[in-house]
Amino acid sequence: MNPFQYVRATKARAAIDARAADANAQFIAGGTNLLDLMKRGVMTPQRLIDINRLPFDRIERQGTGLRIGALALNSTTAEDRQVLERAPLLAQALNAGASAQLRNMATVGGNMLQRTRCPYFYDTALPCNKREPGSGCGALEGINRMHALFGFSDKCIAVHPSDMSVALAALDATVLVSGPKGERRLAFGDLHRLPGDTPERDTNLEPGELITAVEVPDSAFTRHVHYLKVRERASYAFALVSVAAALSLDGTTIKDARLALGGVAHKPWRLLDAEKSLIGKPATEAAFQEAARVAMQGAKAFKHNQYKLKLAPNAIVQALKNAASAA
CATH class of the missing domain: 3.30.43 (Uridine Diphospho-n-acetylenolpyruvylglucosamine Reductase; domain 2)
Known part of the structure; x- marks a missing residue:
């Protein structure tokens, strides 16, 4: 070091x-x-x-939602009564991440900003435009079984690793930021970037900016929710594909829906068109299959991650079925 x-x-x-x-x-x-x-x-x-002494670790109700400090621990947030009652999808996603020991150390702000686990990024002997701009993307023609289906470029096909961020994207969270120019708010979907020609930039934060909190608005998604994470082992593994699914039901009819994918893009991948396809439909497997079909439009696989083209829609259907049957 x-x-x-x-x-x-x-x-x-x-x-x-x-x-x-x-x-x-x-x-x-x-x-x-x-x-x-x-x-x-x-x-x-x-x-x-070291920012651990800054006063950003509170979880509290503010206005019409929850405000979660950036220094709140992942484990504390997942176990918080207000989070469990008002944003259970977030609690599920947090508990799916890493190991209990890491969740006891990791913070909400740090979780948002963690970097890709692409092996070409981690190995300094291999080419990686994210680590060393202009050196090339080793994953394009290399071992790319963990890599993206959506939103990639010829400069980078890595995926974002955070489970928590997938749930926050689905829940329309807002990120609070403080920096040299003052304070500002970012829609969660605008925090992370697609790689484009600058894969070394993971987020739209400006130099010196510090995440202070995230706000999760109140919603009807407090019962029929499910975070499904498909991985190679049961603990301490990153998602091959993950799904944050939330439904608001009137009897068996879907009034509203939220869907986001993890493990498939450089940022949490919100499935807006698939959500729209569900509204007004009965909560049946046929409706879920159609939503999965819509969700996968535009997906493109590489040599070693072809399996994701089948795994991702199957995971969407299963997550929606689990959400619909959640008590």
Whole structure:
């Protein structure tokens, strides 16, 4: 690991100013992803700014939704009574992530900002435009079984690893950000970027900006929800495909629906057209099959991830069936 300076911030403005003034600095909270990247030489910050003493760990009801501080732990958030009552889909997604030990360290803000687990990104001996712009994408012609079906470019076909972010995308969350230019709000769907020609940029955050909280609006999606994660082992594995599914039912008729996929794109992949296809339909397997068909329009696989073209729609159908039958 490269040498680095360590400073502990006690005020948000001091942390933001320190980060904005040094392009080689990084914020650190739980460090469950950043420290791994530093050990492997993938990221080499010269200064770490510890933000754990900032007052951003509260989970509280505000206005017409929940406000979850960026420093709230994943485990604390998943077990919070208000989250379980008002956003159970989020709790399910959080509990699907990593291991219990990591959830006890990882923060909500850090979870949003974790970086891809593409092996070409992690191995500094291999080409990766995300790690070293202009070096090429080794996954394009390499081993790409974990890689994207949607939204990729010829510069990068990596996928975003967060389970929590898939649920937040489905729930129309809003991210609160503070930076050198003041505070602003981002729709969750606008936080992460598609790779395009700049795959080294994961998000639309500006230099020095710090996520302070995420807001989850009240909704009817408090009962018929399910987060389905398909992975190679039962724990501590990233999704091959995941589905955040939520239904609002009037009897057996679908009044509203939310769907998002994980493991298939550079960002959580919201399925707006598939959601629309469900509204007004009976909650039947036929309706779910049609939604899955709509969801997969435009999907394209590579040599080693062809299986996802079958796995993803099957997972959508199963997640919707589980959500519809949830008590």
